[in-house]
Amino acid sequence: MNTDHYVSIRDIQRAREVLQNNARVTPLVKSFYLTSITGADAYLKLENMQLTGSFKFRGAYNKISTLTKEEREQGVIACSAGNHAQGVALSSRLQGIKSTIVMPETAPQAKIDATRGYGSEVILFGATFDDAKAKCEEIVKKSGQTFLHPYDDTSVIAGQGTIGLEILDSMWNVDTVIAPIGGGGLISGLAVALKSFNPNIHIIGVQAENVHxxxxxxxxxxxxxxxxxxxxxxxxxxKVPGVITFEIVRELVDTVVTVTEDELESAMKDLLQRGKAVVEGAGALSTAALVSEKTRKYVEGKKVVSLISGGNVDLKRISQICEHFYSEEYVH
Structure with a gap:
């Protein structure tokens, strides 16, 4: 199947032009610690240092830049567990558009506060992202606001794909890229960008065992x-991936693995202690996979990029991780 009719490399290149003076080019840094324990030549792409603390700003800003005058006047609405919310909120503010975000009641308080801080109205509903999404769709029917999908949208996917171009700018001979998956927007854009340059780049997607x-x-x-x-x-x-993203992932992603909550927590600890990177759970997915046996045959002896997708984590979560790993019982 040719996925170009969804998102092409030309779409991603155009998105890069839109983002050129509006988003950050995030660092790609070598991790000597991860290199030493995995046998890979391991690098971290630090999207936790992007505006709003995650890659989501790229897709949101690119999407909003494509809206018509009428769509802008209606205002925009989105549903999000937190990072798309912040990306939409700041992008809307920068482009002079009113925004509303529906978030699950379980969203981290830091993400809720940040979204409001960027100027969006926040509506809390339901226990999961899918609950919030259903509520958002209900509101759209009544309000007429322009809905900004968090992942299953070609302009959003193209925006996220600019990360792939940045990786290639710094490391044209990369062998393997590991990226987290939620709805699939990030890995879809990455896959199109990377495989358009070199179809032999191995792309690994990672999800949590609990929700995949x-x-x-x-x-x-x-x-x-x-x-x-x-x-x-x-x-x-x-719980359910996007229609567009599923087709792109099925065509271009080589492997999808899952990691446990314990593996996630350990990866967050390693990134904090050894990588000096404050990373949220989703942001640690790729590193958790990198250090596990599940990806060993794809990374050993290879140039590998682990994508750190975001750093919007509650301080309470960081405190819990520190307490867990550095309690008297753990130390002794």
């Missing part, structure tokens, strides 16, 4: 739902 709609769908060959319990990777807790 894309992994389940990828394995089944059709879109299905998966949810067993909450996950600290709340930014990727999407």
């Amino acid at each position: 709609g894309m992994k389940a769908s990828f394995d089944a060959g059709k879109i299905i739902s998966h949810y067993t319990a909450p996950t600290m990777a709340d930014g990727c807790a999407v």
